[in-house]
Amino acid sequence: MFDFKNSKTKAEALSMLLEKCLFNKRIEIIPISEAIYRIPAQNIYSCNTLPVHRVSMMDGIAVSSSFFKDGMPETSNWAAGKEYTRADTGDDFDDRYDAIIAIENVSFDERGKLKFKENLIVKEGVCVKKRGSTIKEGDCVLKAGIPIRPSDLAALAIGGITDIPVIKKPVVAFIPTGSELIAAGTTPQRGQNVDSNSIMAKHMILEMGAKPLCYSIVKDNPENIGITLEKALKEADIIIINGGSSKGGEDFTIKVLENKGEVLLHGVTAGPGRPMSLAIIEGKPVINLPGPALAAYYGLDWCIRGIVNQYLDLPMIKRQRVSAVLAEDMFCPKSISFLCKINVEKRSDGTYMATPVPFKASSIGMCLGTNGQFISEIGEGDYKKGDAIEIELLCSKEFINCYKHSL
Incomplete structure (x- = not known):
């Protein structure tokens, strides 16, 4: 009883x-396409090494650094595919070349001949992204127990993961x-x-x-x-x-x-x-x-x-909170932790006004439809008009819930 x-x-x-x-x-295994906000049951490690081979770090042209060992070379007779080749961000390029010159440091004269900015220093490996610099096979791409976010899906895809073990x-x-x-x-x-x-x-x-x-x-x-x-x-x-x-x-x-x-x-x-x-x-x-x-x-x-x-194995959610001033007295029995439904309004000066919606004196639609709530602690008792309280914000026209675990 x-x-x-x-x-x-x-x-x-x-x-x-x-x-x-x-x-x-x-534990169940699900495809990556269904994994959003699910909870991984274990750490997940990359199957891929990327880039597979070295690639260009930026938009530019690939050259051999040997041409620059004695200073700036004469380029009037350089031809694409021989002394240089175009290599944009992420591009692979021929193994004859070992450096990238940013496109901002390159120009072509009226005859289409290649020109470089003066005092350009070019060394082996400049602006070249090494094999495995993005991810290596065996790298941890996702830790157990953390809800899978859209950015985590990208990391999983980069790592070559197509099936995810989740709780x-x-x-x-x-x-x-x-x-x-x-x-x-x-x-x-x-x-x-x-x-x-x-x-x-x-x-x-x-x-x-x-x-x-x-x-x-x-x-x-x-x-x-x-x-x-x-x-x-x-x-x-x-x-x-x-x-x-x-x-x-x-x-x-x-x-x-x-x-x-x-x-x-x-x-x-x-x-x-x-x-x-x-x-x-x-x-x-x-x-x-x-x-x-x-x-x-x-x-x-x-x-x-x-x-x-x-x-x-998740923590309790923490909703967004704002400090608001009570527009009316608010009843809170001292003997219990009490849920007070609140309508919150942002005023022109940027502060918030809170209007209690007492469930015994209001329609259920008004109570369930508030955009905020306050939960009193045992022993606190009633609050008075003008008191400042911390309001939990709920979904509404003004406020959107900032938490989501699963759909």
Whole structure:
């Protein structure tokens, strides 16, 4: 039963859960074309040596340095393909030549005869890029555990890597429960509510770098919940049951979890979403997220993201932050870490104004659609109009999320 007194902090809850998780991490080989933002499972080393032979370092002409050993040579009778040849950046050139003269130091007279700038010094190897100076076979081109960025794809291609060993994405099952729920896109009737959390969870899980597995709505029935949970345990690495987490007459989920495995806690000092429960079943984390959309969002953002990051050996994201002045008082209960949704506006003087959108006094669309958020610490309490606070920026017309792990 949900118990305020025995609630754990977010950090404590995650620590308890992760200590008992038996993650079955797997490696899969994927083509380079699909590797963006995936997590390499091991260091990756070049198969290529580039350049294969020495090449020109810049646009210019290739010459033999022997012509310049006694100073500037007479070039009026030089011919292309004999005493010199054109060699632009990255070009191979005939082994008769061992130096490059930059094109800026070369000109041709009215008869097309070659001329050099005065006092030009030409020695063997000048402006010549040596074999292997770009990359050598065996050079490390990508370290394990770092999400693969577009620039890393270029390094892999240079190294001749076409197939990448990566950590297989954890499968995160999402089970929406509630006899009142109907699928999104269906017109609700009296006593019904739209399952909005499935689509939100699916795309938050994708953004975390995991693979979502969203089940159909399960009615408030312990047997049905148990059957779907058994299915999810066979198909997923992390399981979320959404709804049925509090003390209502149809809140059966905690009993199902107790019958299937070990319930670690039922209650966190984080809101909205305090009645969250965490369990371990067959070594897998099973999280019961509260049903309200904002509570589900908060639980997904700190708890599920924390589990996925642990699976992929990634740090938690750090969103861009700005300091903003509160336009109104902001309620933050002292007893919990509290998610406050914020609309942030940049003023003409370059400073930011923050307007709280309290979830109990605002429409859910207004709460979910803010362009910023603030998470209070336990013991902080309320903030007053005029206080300066640090806001996390979210996607909006003005601000774009600066983090991305996977698509």
